[in-house]
């Protein structure tokens with residue numbers, strides 16, 4: 001029998017019980033397409049002299065393919081990296097209230113753009129604008145898709161055809177190729193850079209002002225730190241200069257931190273309310289960094305400038321949807337009620353004490369040791385038995401370390417924590433194998449590796465996820 005004859009026919013595949021179950025779960029058309037594609041690959045392989053897989057293997061690969069392609073996405077993962085705002089893991093997790101708000105707002109109709117009093121068209125911006133003004137002291141505010149689009153939109157609305165003064169120390173890349181000079185070019189403004197990489201003075205800005213100056217832009221160095229012989233004018237000095245010369249001062253804060261980081265032993269992060277008090281025309285910040293809400297860009301400040309931004313055609317292109325607006329409203333209400341630290345996950349994580357975290361890491365360790373010592377679990381082959389058969393110790397310890405805030409905020413700043421550390425030097429496949437098994441467990445657990453040890457930081461693991469972390473660790477190690 002030639003190899004070609006060993007390839008099952010489409011009909012033969014369709015008559016398989018497990019394939020029929022897939023058809024019930026998805027659709028005949030979808031599964032048929034997968035089968036045809038798969039059989040094409042098999043024929044191509046046979047042409048190259050390979051042996052075709054048997055029927056069972058083919059069915060299994062169709063099942064796997066369907067599961068991969070048509071699962072819910074993005075999949076929840078457990079962040080045990082100790083990086084609170086992890087960009088690859090979706091930055092800030094939402095509070096329970098914010099999550100509930102998105103479900104409410106999306107599962108029924110809502111008064112998103114309807115004034116219930118007059119029955120006339122309302123604004124999707126008004127409600128949030130009022131909350132942001134209460135929290136920051138601004139006159140007006142608008143929420144758009146993210147902070148990058150907020151800056152692009154504001155520059156387009158306010159500075160097109162004009163010069164924008166930026167310090168050379170702030171002409172930076174914010175991330176993902178979003179660079180200040182490029183954004184200015186996109187918005188039709190021209191960049192006037194002043195000062196030097198390390199030192200820029202008030203007079204540098206002042207001397208650069210012309211009749212065609214459209215704005216002074218100050219960008220917070222949120223994702224890097226320059227130390228040593230440096231100088232830049234305070235934001236209040238810049239605001240005073242701009243106000244004296246009737247030039248808008250635009251302040252990109254990055255994070256949008258409404259609580260004082262200094263209270264948690266971290267370097268002070270500039271706050272929107274301080275920026276407004278300092279007298280800037282507009283302050284810009286993200287919704288999903290230290291604010292702890294959904295992805296959003298918030299512009300707050302001078303009413304006339306906010307109105308110009310709202311009226312610009314790009315505003316429609318970068319507007320936020322109702323899910324975001326509902327989650328952001330719920331998040332801001334936590335601040336208004338003074339309960340942000342206790343209710344918003346990123347602030348719960350920042351404020352978690354070393355004592356609490358040590359307790360959790362110790363309890364993970366104790367649970368694992370007990371499961372092992374009680375004999376209900378035995379070591380997997382990849383944990384070698386020692387020569388001394390009475391030594392039933394497992395290579396897991398807790399140790400002091402530091403967590404980071406991440407997400408392009410507070411560079412170099414860390415918080416004391418206690419990690420669970422799995423020494424993988426004697427484990428077959430080493431730390432990479434263990435971390436990869438954790439990543440592929442259900443739910444996936446994202447860890448980090450240092451010196452051949454897999455490290456798990458309880459700070460970024462939501463307390464409700466502790467049980468899942470333990471279950472996966474036990475399954476993987478024993």
Ligand SMILES: *Cc1c(COP(=O)(O)O)cnc(C)c1O
Pocket residue numbers: 146147148149174219220221222223252253254255285286287296297408
């Ligand atoms: C993160 C950041 C941005 C971009 O914000 P997104 O909400 O991610 O678009 C802009 N400016 C600064 C200074 C930032 O740190």
